[in-house]
Amino acid sequence: MPKQTVELTEAEWTIIKAVWQHEPCAAPTIQEKLHRRTEWTYSTVRTIMDRMVAKGLLTAEKIRNLTLYRSAVTRQQAQRGELLYALKNAFNGALTPMVQSLLETGDLSAEELTELESLIKQKKKKTGKK
Amino acid sequence: MPKQTVELTEAEWTIIKAVWQHEPCAAPTIQEKLHRRTEWTYSTVRTIMDRMVAKGLLTAEKIRNLTLYRSAVTRQQAQRGELLYALKNAFNGALTPMVQSLLETGDLSAEELTELESLIKQKKKKTGKK
């Protein structure tokens, strides 16, 4: 089975988000896309990407002189990993307090709150049915 | 002003949770408390704790031959830091999808869902009023 929970460092998050947007893509592309924000050189980007391949976060395919990268984990998987990390460590696995804390943390508009309510309603229905 | 967002490593989470439970406390105490779970030696625990002092996560007070540690950040602060990290990196700052993902992730009972609903209601009221 594939690795259950992925955890990304901040640099890796930056890279993989760019990859999701542009894949399949080469390292120079990613470097350019990120350069404005990060100031990273080609070498830096390349090193991180190759390490991510080693970890199974990306795949690399060599075509002539070009290495094409693709994501090996979905955004959902990665998000889930991040969530689980926080859940386990910061909240001892307790979801409700985590959601609660999230609600307190942010400036949610009334609309967003309403949206969340309907999400919960849906969820309730599903839970009941299944 | 105090450092705005704290981020803890997994080992640091383990330590600080024990500190919150026992503070003020000495390193040997923490080591004992955690030993069953972590197998860490005194040296390991001590090193982590001292590094945490250097980072401002704990404080240390020396009393004769004893070093007493206390947390320098609250559970809320630490949780918030973890949340913000996930929010920023995994969810590009968008709260709603994060809550959504959280709802999908876990097995929330009907009761918990109801609890969340009332939390949202409260929040709505407050937002409106202020």
Add this chain to the structure above:
DNA sequence: AAGATTTCTCTACAAATGTAGAGATTGCAA
């Protein structure tokens, strides 16, 4: 006071992470 016990200090080392330069290759353009 001497031995046993507790706690501390200092040092070390491997792995992971962030960051990047130098020089080799490959491919395209004149």
Add this chain to the structure above:
DNA sequence: TTGCAATCTCTACATTTGTAGAGAAATCTT
């Protein structure tokens, strides 16, 4: 075919994190 441009490979180094041993210092016990 020669040279410029794009891309790659390899190596390197500082910092952070995880982990811990060895021996010094303080304290307690008899």
